[in-house]
Amino acid sequence: MRAPDVTSSGDPTRTLALLWREPSTAARRGPQRGLNLDTVIEAATAVTDTEGLTGLTMRRVAQELRVSPMTLYTYVPGKAELLDVMLDAAYGRMSRTDTTGQPWRVRLTAVAEENRALFATHPWTAAVSTLRPPLGPGAIAKYEHELTALDGLGLDDVEMDDCLTLLLSFVQTNARAAADARATAQLTTMTDEQWWAAAGPLLARVLDPAAYPLASRVGSAAGAAHGSAHDPAHAYEFGLRRLLDGLAALIERATPAASGRS
Amino acid sequence: MRAPDVTSSGDPTRTLALLWREPSTAARRGPQRGLNLDTVIEAATAVTDTEGLTGLTMRRVAQELRVSPMTLYTYVPGKAELLDVMLDAAYGRMSRTDTTGQPWRVRLTAVAEENRALFATHPWTAAVSTLRPPLGPGAIAKYEHELTALDGLGLDDVEMDDCLTLLLSFVQTNARAAADARATAQLTTMTDEQWWAAAGPLLARVLDPAAYPLASRVGSAAGAAHGSAHDPAHAYEFGLRRLLDGLAALIERATPAASGRS
C-alpha cells in the first residue's frame, strides 16, 4: 500500500460521517468498545507531535493505547482518514482572536499568527496537503473565522477566498521550511552551521567567484546575515510584509487611504 | 530505514564530489563499469517523471537499466544522494532567458515562468525540499541567473536573496498544490468535481448556513468560479500579481516611478 500522508483516499461519505461524528446506523450489538474516536485522535496527535509525521504509525498509536494495531481499524477506516480527523481536530482547537473593528492589516496579521501558532504546536500540520481539506467542524469554523477578517473590505467573494488562500499558503510554506530545517538537522545530527562548515571549503575549491559573482557574493552575505542558509523567522517577517503590501494594492485600489498601514 | 525523499543525509563531501563529478581518487582496477552516473540520473529522472516520486524506487531504476538493484550503489551512495544529483541536473537543464534591460517586473515574471516550466516538466522537483539545496553546478548557475534579475534595483545583498526566496517559494508552493491535485485525482480515480459532487450534499445536510454564513457563501462562490475548490492556474496568476505588487513597495521605495508597472 502506498503511504498516503495526505488525504482520505476512500469514500467521502465515510470520512464526513467520521468528521461530524455521525452516530452509527443502528444499536450496538457486540462487546463494549474499549476506546472512542477522540481517544484515538488524542493519542495519534500526541505521538505525531513528539515524533513527527514519520513517527505516526498505526503500530505506534496502538501501542500508546495498549491495544493491538488492528484494533484501530474499528475506529477509523485507515491511516489517511485518521490524519483527516486529526487535522480537523487541531483546526477546531485553534485560538480565534476577535479583531472586529481593527484595521485590516492587523486582522490579517492575527490570522497569520494564529496559523503560525498552530504549526508551532503541531508541526506535522504544515506537512500535510490541505488541497482537499477535511471538511469537518474544525475546518469550517476556521474558514468562517478567517473570512471575517477579510469581510467588508470591498472584495468580492472570489477575491476573499483568493486572498485567504494566498496568505495561508505563505504561512504554511514558511512553517514547512522551518520544520524541514529542524528535521534535517536532527536526522543528520548535524546543525546547519556544521553542514555549511563542512561543505563551505569544498565548495570554495570548486566554485569560481569570477564565473558566479552574484551567487558567491549574495550567497555568503545572506548566509552571514542569519546564521545559516535560511532563517525561517526572518523569511516570515519579510514575506508577510511584502504580502500585505501586495494585498494593499488590491484592497485600497478604490479607497487609497482605506485602513491602517503598518 | 526512513524514507528520505529530501536531502543527502550523509557526508557532504561525498555528495559534493558527486555533484561536481570529481574524478575518483586513483586508477580504476577492477572490471569496466557498465554504466555511469549520468545514465543513472537519466533513467531515474525518466521513471520519476512518468511515475511520480513514489514511483522512484531503486528497484525500478535498476530494472530500467537492466541491472541488479544493488548495482546502483556503485554509482550513488544512496537514494537521497540520487535525488540530489537528479535535482541539480534538472536545474542545469532549465532554460534561462536573458532579460537584461527589461523592467524588473518582466524580469521577475520570467524567473517565475522558468521555474513554473521546470515544475511542469518534472513535477517531482516541486515536492522535494530545497531547504538545503544541492550545491552543484546546476543549482549555482540557476541561482546566479536568477539573481541577475534582481541586480541593480537598489536592493542590498540580503534583500536580493530575500526577494528571490519569496518568489521561488511561491512558485514552488503553487506547483506543489497543482501536483497534489493531480496525484490525488489519480490515486482516488475520482476527479475533484466528482469528489465535491459526492461530498456536497452530505455537507449541505450537516452544515448550517446560518451558523457559517461567510464560509458557505464564499466557499460556494469560489467553488463555482473555478471548476472545483482550488484552481492552481488562477491562484498562480493572482498570487504572482500580489507578490510583485508587494515587492514594488520595497523596490520603488526611493524612486517611486522606477521601472515598469504591468
Add this chain to the structure above:
DNA sequence: TCGTACGCTGTACATTGTACAGCGTACGGA
C-alpha cells in the same frame, strides 16, 4: 435463552532501502 452482530486479536503479505558476503575481472608491479 440463543443466534448473531460486532469488538478485538494474531498472522500474513507485499513493498521499501540497503547491509553483507561472494564471485569474477583486469590492472599494476614483479
Add this chain to the structure above:
DNA sequence: TCCGTACGCTGTACAATGTACAGCGTACGA
C-alpha cells in the same frame, strides 16, 4: 609474463510499514 588485489556486480536477507483476513469471544435483541 604472471599474480595479488581493488573493484564492479549480484543474490540473499532483514527490518519496517499499512492493512486483508479469519477466528474468538461477548452481550444485545428476539
